Amino acid sequence: MTERTPSKVAVPIAVPIAVLATCLADALRPETVRATCTLLARLSSKRKPPALPKRQTCCGQILYNAGDRKGAASQALRVIDLFEPFQAVVVPSGSCAGMLKRHYPQLLAGTPHARRAQAFARKSWELTEFLHLFRPRTQQPETQHKPPDKSLPPLTWHDSCSCLRECKSSTSCARSLLAARGVRLHEASEREVCCGFGGKFSIANSAVSTSMADDKLARLQQSGAKLVASADLGCLLHLAGRARRRALPLSFVHIAELLVEQKPLPTIGA
Amino acid sequence: MTSVSSGKSFHDDAAAALQNPSLQAALDKAGAGFLATRSRAFASIENAQALCEAAERVRTRAVHDMADLLLLFEQRARAQGVSVHWAETAEQARSIVLALCAGKRRIVKGKSMASEEIELNEALLQAGAEVVETDLGEYIVQLAEEIPSHIIAPAVHKTRAQIDALFRHHHGGRKTPEGRVRSSQTLVEEARRIIRKKFLRAEVGITGTNMLIAERGAALLLTNEGNGDLSAIMAERHIVLAGIERIVASEKDAAAVLRVLARSATGQSLGTYVSLYGGTGRGTDGTEKPRKDMHVVLLDNGRSAMHGGPWHDMLRCIRCGACLNHCPVYTSVGGHAYGWVYSGPMGKVLSPLLAEAGTDARLKRRVAALPHASSFCGRCVEVCPVGIPLTSLMRKLRNRHFERPQGIKGWKTRLGCLGVRLLFAHPRLYRSLLALALRLLKLAARGKGHVGRVAWLPGIGGWTKTRDLPVNRSARAAITLLDDV
Numbered sequence: 201m202t203e204r205t206p207s208k209v210a211v212p213i214a215v216p217i218a219v220l221a222t223c224l225a226d227a228l229r230p231e232t233v234r235a236t237c238t239l240l241a242r243l244s245s246k247r248k249p250p251a252l253p254k255r256q257t258c259c260g261q262i263l264y265n266a267g268d269r270k271g272a273a274s275q276a277l278r279v280i281d282l283f284e285p286f287q288a289v290v291v292p293s294g295s296c297a298g299m300l301k302r303h304y305p306q307l308l309a310g311t312p313h314a315r316r317a318q319a320f321a322r323k324s325w326e327l328t329e330f331l332h333l334f335r336p337r338t339q340q341p342e343t344q345h346k347p348p349d350k351s352l353p354p355l356t357w358h359d360s361c362s363c364l365r366e367c368k369s370s371t372s373c374a375r376s377l378l379a380a381r382g383v384r385l386h387e388a389s390e391r392e393v394c395c396g397f398g399g400k401f402s403i404a405n406s407a408v409s410t411s412m413a414d415d416k417l418a419r420l421q422q423s424g425a426k427l428v429a430s431a432d433l434g435c436l437l438h439l440a441g442r443a444r445r446r447a448l449p450l451s452f453v454h455i456a457e458l459l460v461e462q463k464p465l466p467t468i469g470a
Numbered sequence: 471m472t473s474v475s476s477g478k479s480f481h482d483d484a485a486a487a488l489q490n491p492s493l494q495a496a497l498d499k500a501g502a503g504f505l506a507t508r509s510r511a512f513a514s515i516e517n518a519q520a521l522c523e524a525a526e527r528v529r530t531r532a533v534h535d536m537a538d539l540l541l542l543f544e545q546r547a548r549a550q551g552v553s554v555h556w557a558e559t560a561e562q563a564r565s566i567v568l569a570l571c572a573g574k575r576r577i578v579k580g581k582s583m584a585s586e587e588i589e590l591n592e593a594l595l596q597a598g599a600e601v602v603e604t605d606l607g608e609y610i611v612q613l614a615e616e617i618p619s620h621i622i623a624p625a626v627h628k629t630r631a632q633i634d635a636l637f638r639h640h641h642g643g644r645k646t647p648e649g650r651v652r653s654s655q656t657l658v659e660e661a662r663r664i665i666r667k668k669f670l671r672a673e674v675g676i677t678g679t680n681m682l683i684a685e686r687g688a689a690l691l692l693t694n695e696g697n698g699d700l701s702a703i704m705a706e707r708h709i710v711l712a713g714i715e716r717i718v719a720s721e722k723d724a725a726a727v728l729r730v731l732a733r734s735a736t737g738q739s740l741g742t743y744v745s746l747y748g749g750t751g752r753g754t755d756g757t758e759k760p761r762k763d764m765h766v767v768l769l770d771n772g773r774s775a776m777h778g779g780p781w782h783d784m785l786r787c788i789r790c791g792a793c794l795n796h797c798p799v800y801t802s803v804g805g806h807a808y809g810w811v812y813s814g815p816m817g818k819v820l821s822p823l824l825a826e827a828g829t830d831a832r833l834k835r836r837v838a839a840l841p842h843a844s845s846f847c848g849r850c851v852e853v854c855p856v857g858i859p860l861t862s863l864m865r866k867l868r869n870r871h872f873e874r875p876q877g878i879k880g881w882k883t884r885l886g887c888l889g890v891r892l893l894f895a896h897p898r899l900y901r902s903l904l905a906l907a908l909r910l911l912k913l914a915a916r917g918k919g920h921v922g923r924v925a926w927l928p929g930i931g932g933w934t935k936t937r938d939l940p941v942n943r944s945a946r947a948a949i950t951l952l953d954d955v
Contacts, residue, residue, distance in 0.1 A: 221948050221949060226904075226948045227948075230952070232948075234951075234952060252948075254897075255897040257894050257900050263894075266868065266883055267869045267872030267873075267883065268887040269869045269872070361847040361848055361849070365847075393849070394798045398847070401843070402845075403932035403933050404481070404843075404932060405480075405481060405799075405842075406936060407485035407488055408485075408488070408803060410936040411802045411803075412799075441923070444937075445925075445936065469941075
């Protein structure tokens with residue numbers, strides 16, 4: 201991903217894009233999906249919003265991680281069928297994007313759909329990767345840094361494990377988008393350590409998952425930040441839910457909602 | 471057996487471990503040290519990536535050619551007068567060692583995970599022998615009647631105060647004044663004095679091995695305390711216990727593994743002592759002389775069944791422990807929660823597979839669920855020096871559970887997945903049920919002083935027990951909501 205330089209990118213873009221909302225955002229945080237669509241519309245030449253196919257449900261990761269490989273493979277195929285007509289599929293989650301990019305090709309390897317899965321993986325994007333690559337010329341590196349946005353509380357960034365390890369460019373893309381938005385990050389320590397969400401893990405191994413959340417929350421607080429942004433709603437719901445239960449002075453926001461620059465800033469569970 | 475797992479499941483033992491203050495103190499202290507030394511060790515060399523790739527290639531080839539290399543090892547070792555014994559099961563390995571120790575009473579042992587795996591100590595004790603672990607960590611867990619909680623740092627779960635108390639209890643001597651704990655150096659010296667005497671009187675020395683070198687017919691031992699070498703040379707008889715996958719082709723190959731082993735494990739460029747044990751040694755006059763009585767016990771215990779199958783990659787493991795040290799689950803709960811001698815990410819894969827080869831039904835049930843206790847963060851895969859895809863292997867084990875469900879949990883997962891499949895196949899049904907669920911969720915989040923969040927919800931009690939669930943205030947799914955605009 202990193203080898204594609206911005207100069208080769210046609211801006212603004214005119215390709216038909218679709219958004220895979222992700223089941224979590226669809227059900228629990230429609231604001232994230234709306235912000236994702238707004239951001240993508242801003243990139244298009246005619247401010248055309250991206251498609252949001254109505255028949256979408258979930259990327260199938262819930263089945264894949266529960267061990268239901270067959271179920272996950274048929275869901276992968278269903279997602280590919282639905283989104284294949286579009287030239288790009290943008291996902292506001294590193295975890296679900298990782299599923300499309302890394303795991304679909306493995307799930308469908310050795311089936312008649314193997315090549316389709318590989319082609320589909322190539323046009324699937326984690327949101328911040330896409331926004332960074334196709335950002336308007338006014339935000340090219342030389343003009344990138346806006347004066348600091350003083351309306352924001354001190355902010356830190358949470359790298360999800362899937363952004364770090366499956367969509368490897370996301371972690372730098374997100375930081376550069378935030379810089380362009382006028383955000384100065386208060387970086388936390390041990391950013392490469394998992395927050396303990398892990399889907400079903402957070403429910404089935406509640407005690408360990410919660411202890412990992414507490415460790416993460418302590419490091420996020422030590423950074424001096426009051427607001428935590430991330431590209432993954434799973435981590436955010438888990439951390440926000442735990443912080444809220446412990447009445448910690450931390451708020452949480454998905455990067456899409458932060459980049460839309462709407463005021464007041466909507467935070468999760470507020 | 472000396473198992474320490476008190477609860478029935480990883481889940482129970484992990485929850486208990488989190489509430490154990492001295493364990494948490496010990497884990498906190500050890501954890502950061504391991505990570506810092508390892509990252510320094512790799513940062514200080516230019517070609518870290520290349521070294522890991524070379525070690526991976528060596529291990530891949532060795533595991534691929536395992537059968538031929540083992541036969542070559544046997545031939546070369548026998549030619550030097552070393553006896554080679556094949557043990558298909560833990561039971562067989564125990565009887566071989568027991569037979570070799572018949573009539574001998576005093577046994578010293580170097581660190582060997584294979585011996586922990588086959589519960590050798592109990593077998594020897596039952597046969598009336600005195601067995602003393604000579605690795606300091608192993609010695610501590612032996613005194614405490616526990617099993618190791620880490621494959622390279624067996625007593626990492628113990629605080630200095632606990633070790634002091636343990637030594638007092640077993641070694642006698644004056645009481646430490648209240649609230650004071652003896653220094654590490656004092657404790658180490660005390661253990662050394664006692665263990666030295668055991669070396670001098672030992673009739674049999676049992677050690678593990680880091681690698682069996684086929685072309686040389688020799689066993690390689692990498693240690694820091696020197697106890698492995700004393701175990702190997704002080705007694706008349708030396709028994710090496712080795713998992714069959716410890717094989718490598720040549721000294722050159724062994725060197726490639728050594729370059730990453732200690733760096734990954736303890737952050738050293740090499741361990742303090744690297745020794746090769748074969749049938750001959752060089753005398754003081756420089757000539758080759760036969761060493762005394764040496765035996766190598768080759769342990770299968772489920773390993774050959776992994777060869778060529780879905781779990782083949784796991785055989786590459788060099789037992790460095792990097793995946794344990796970098797695992798947020800392991801560093802939160804320690805090794806004992808895993809219920810057996812192998813813990814952390816490698817244990818989550820290895821324990822269920824090895825337990826299947828054994829006869830202990832309770833152990834099999836206990837470790838079968840381990841592959842589910844992962845958030846799939848993937849850090850273990852990132853740090854593994856020989857590129858074992860640990861998370862993929864755990865996922866494959868989950869696949870197998872799904873295909874062959876066991877117990878109520880297994881069936882619940884299976885039925886849950888079948889339900890989810892049905893919903894995914896019928897998006898309109900999915901939409902209607904989701905709409906209903908969101909309305910109910912909004913109702914649940916109303917009142918009780920917690921607007922906008924749910925503090926308790928049936929079915930996801932594991933979540934709501936410790937966390938609120940931030941709810942969707944519009945009570946409408948994004949797809950429906952945005953479609954209307």
